[in-house]
Amino acid sequence: MADFDPVTLYFILYESLGAWLFALAGAAFLLLVGVIVTALRLRRADRPARKPVMAAIAATVLATAVFFFMVPGWTLAGIDALSGAVDILFATLLALVPGIAAGAIVFMLAAGRCAARSVRHPVAT
Structure with a gap:
């Protein structure tokens, strides 16, 4: 971990992508903001977040399981490339994205939907 350099990681990602x-960093930021905003809206409506x-x-x-089998195609390898535990681990990590x-x-x-439902049907206290 002493060799970890975020600048080098950035340049590797920039050369790869x-x-x-x-575009992907912007999409990730928008998803994060969307999750935070909807969670706050759910909390303001006093609804549980369990569902x-x-x-x-x-x-x-489900999406990770589906994309797991697509990862070898992304890396230009065959499905037989998933032979070791490390291969399966990294394919799972890539499919998690x-x-x-x-x-x-x-x-x-x-x-x-849960927050909007509580606006239409207020909970009696």
Whole structure:
């Protein structure tokens, strides 16, 4: 960990992704802001976050499982490249990127619906 240099990591990512790096970083920032805003809206509506979180976890797991088998194609390798534990670990980590994005979108949609439902049907206290 003593050799970790964020500047070098940035240049490796920039050389690998090119202009897509900034588009993907912007999309990640927008997803983060969206999750925070919908979570705050859900809290302001005094609704529990259990159902949106469970839906987001289910969507993340499902999307990660689907994208897991697409990872060798992204890296220009065959499905037989997933032969070792390290290969499977890194394929899972790479598949988590679109999986977490899908989970964030599902959370925003589910939390928005739960918050809107409480506006239409206020909880009696």
